[in-house]
Amino acid sequence: MIEFSAIRDARDRIADHVLSAPLVASPSLSEIAGVSVHLKLEHYQPTGSFKLRGAFNSMLQLTEAERSRGVITVSTGNHGRALSYAARALGSHATICMSRLVPENKVLEIRRLGADVHIVGSSQDEAQQEVDRLVAEKQLVMVPPFDDQDVIAGQGTVGLEILDAMPDVATVLVPVSGGGLVAGVAAAVKNKRPNAKVIGITMERGAAMKASLACGRPLQVEELPSLADALGGGIGLDNKLTFAMCQALVDDVVLLSESEIAAGIRHAYEKEREIVEGAGAVGIAALLARKVTGFSGPVAIVLSGRNIDMDLHRHIINGMVPT
Incomplete structure (x- = not known):
């Protein structure tokens, strides 16, 4: 677990570097749910996703000597972009290792921010091996994408802002991959x-997190292409924090089909006037698919990112779902 005070401290630490994203009402989703539904617009962050919170909270706690060595991470795209942005803002340099499954639009944005990019293998686990090699070879400082107390605390500030705007929140729907966001939000909200x-x-x-929770221990699963590409990757067989936090704090993990995710993207665009990527649309999609029901009070849905390839977005809006 991480202390609630660490999330509070993170909010103060990153305040000058990230957006306190709006929490806005959704009349269309409120009508479907039968309770007030609000959307937490994390895709408004400068890098297009919530990941900037954890990246800055980690970078701001490094020493000058550590920043001068450079930072490195493994990423499905959004954490790499966030770390590249934070490193450049703080006078450091980032190296980002990714698999071939990461969409090209995300890779290009990371390169645009000046990071060194290494594309290795067909899974996040294989890309992590390249991170480990470069850490040993070049003494770079690793900033993990999720299983790290500073990253989790940074992502947990999303939960604090939801509580500030909606003190009576009863349900929060959060995208989950490695668990940094959902663990941090749960730690903040349930406090x-x-x-x-x-x-x-x-x-x-x-x-991976769903399978691991069902088994009672971290599992390695096959990484497959998905519209929710930012939710790909494993949780790490040596997971130290997010698995246990999800076991203790997360009430359920809901799975969505590709067509359901596409429906969430379309609803976000047509009804909410928001462009979100697949991972950012899963909360909306779960509500539309009636996979979460029986709400006892106000609902907050985290829209986690917008970094979708726009050609793909147009295809989805026009009713096509890639297989």
Whole structure:
């Protein structure tokens, strides 16, 4: 577990570097759910996803000597972009290792921010091996994408902002991959609202956290292409924090088909006037698919990112779902 005070401290630390994203009402989703539904617009962050919070909270706690050595991470795209942005802002340099499954638009944005990019293998686990090699060879400082107390605390500030805007929140729907966001949000929300439900949402294809929770231990699963590409990757067989936090704090993890994720993307665009990527749309998609029901009070849905290839977005809006 991480202390609630660490999340509070993270909010103060990153305040000048990230957006306090709006929490806005959704009349269309409120009508479907039968309760007030609000959307937490994390895709408004400068790098297009919530990941900037954890990246800055980690970078700001490094020493000058550590920053001068450079930082490195493994990423499915959004954490790499966030770390590249934070490193450049703080006078450091980032190296980002990714698999071939990461969409090209995300790779290009990371390169645009000046990071060194290494594309290795067909899974996040294979890309992590390249991280380990470069850490040993070049003494770079690793900033993990999720299983790290500073990263989790940074992502947990999303939960604090939801509580500030909606003190009576009863349910929070959060995208889940490695678990940094959902663990941080759950730690923040349940500290103040212990009876509130925090539900993780992910895709059917390669849902590592769901499989691990069902088994009772971290598992390695096959990483598969998905519209929710940012939710790909494993949780690490040596997971130290997020698995246990999800076991203790997350009420359920819901799986979505590719067509359900596409429906979430379309709804976000047509009804909410928001462009979100697959991972950012899963909360909306779960509500539309009636995979979360029986709400006892106000609902907050985290829209985690917008970094979708726009050609793909147009295809989805026009009713086509890639297989």
